[in-house]
Amino acid sequence: MAAALTTHDLNLYYGDFRAVRDVNLVVQRQHITAIIGPSGCGKSTLLRSFNRMNDVIHGSRAAGRIMFAGQNILDPEVDPVALRRRIGMVFQKPNPFPKSIYENVAWGARVNSFRGDLGTRVETSLRQAALWDEVKDKLDRDALTLSLGQQQRLCIARALAVEPEVILMDEPCSALDPIATLKIEDLMRSLAATYTIVIVTHNMQQAARVSDITAMMMLGDDRTAGTIIEVGDTKTIFTRPKDKRTEDYVTGRFG
């Protein structure tokens, strides 16, 4: 199994406060990795570090290395904007642009100097996001007229339009109803054939359903600085986890 992304002794700070401690994680290419753990343990902070989204938070700081495509992406020479084309992100609350469905998907490609046929790229992305059939006759409609579930799939199409290698998803289904959630989960499985996906979710059952690999994050003993206490094949994590803390968490003994 090849690695898409590897962290080495990764520590993440907000000012003096250490939010994430000593993470050494290998994210496998073309697999779905879920990061689970109780609220406030640093899951989202960790996820955001993978495409330098923490940069936009004043005072945030990283120590250690994150290797992607042979480069340490924490290196000051790395262009975070170019990085975010290759490592895309989908957020908890669907956030389509206040533009047409077509424009939402086309915009990123255009901005990245895409020279090919834009219409084809838009269609391909919408098909990959399992949204094409529902919107093909109304591409010029405002994206905000779509249901939340459709908007989220539009955001996924938007990320796909710039042909990323990795897609990060931060609680992508929290705002959605159960049917929309299952649709996105099925979509994730089909995308995993091509892309590497990392999902942060507080919904354990979702992590169990959808991921290949699960990383269990937990706060340290002093209730600060979360770290990964166990990583493994999802089936193993949910049938016989190695660490008792993981067992307590997934069985709901401790939340």
Place this chain on the structure above:
Amino acid sequence: MANAGRIPEKQRVRLVRDIARLNEDVLSLGSLVEQATLQSVESLKLRDFEASRRIIHEDREINRRRFAIEEAVLAVIATQQPVAHDLRRLTAILDVVTELERMGDYAKGIAEINLRIGEKPLIKPLIDVPRMANKAVDMLHRAVGAFVAGDAVEARSVPQADEEVDQLYNQVYNELVMHMISDPRTIDGATYLLWVAHNLERLADRVTNICERTIFLVTGEQLEMDSEEDFA
């Protein structure tokens, strides 16, 4: 022309695929047990000790597969949160593979008896015992097929054949007891053959359990399908 409707999307792809795989695994395991049963009786009839040894050795594969299926069921239950029909099927699979593994043990037992009898000739030619085996294996084949297909109608009808197996067993039993009474030197040989017949009779009984599981799976109904004549 207006868009006539979306292509229906498949949902729970992973769960559906996992269950399909498990059904295939159950079919395969059923096949192994069928073969082991038929071969164990055939090798007894032909006094083929090599074949019997092979059957004993291959029982390990039956056991291994049973555990592999159990592991897979656990993983699906843990990760996919199946409910309703899916959950009933998965717990039924656990039951069915246990029954199949026991049936594999019966076949192994018959092979062991062939080795125990050894060089001594059989006290009588095998006629009814192979008939029992064929009937029982036919029942098994139909029952596992009905289980995988979720066919409650077939599952209800298979146990009727158990009466024939029981009748053959009674015939064999009576015949062997007559042998033992008329010539005590045949007690050893007759007892071995009794065990063989008993194993086949128990195998057919377990097939009925598989049919009960199938009906439970399809209807949610728990029932016992004993033949009423058992204690008539």
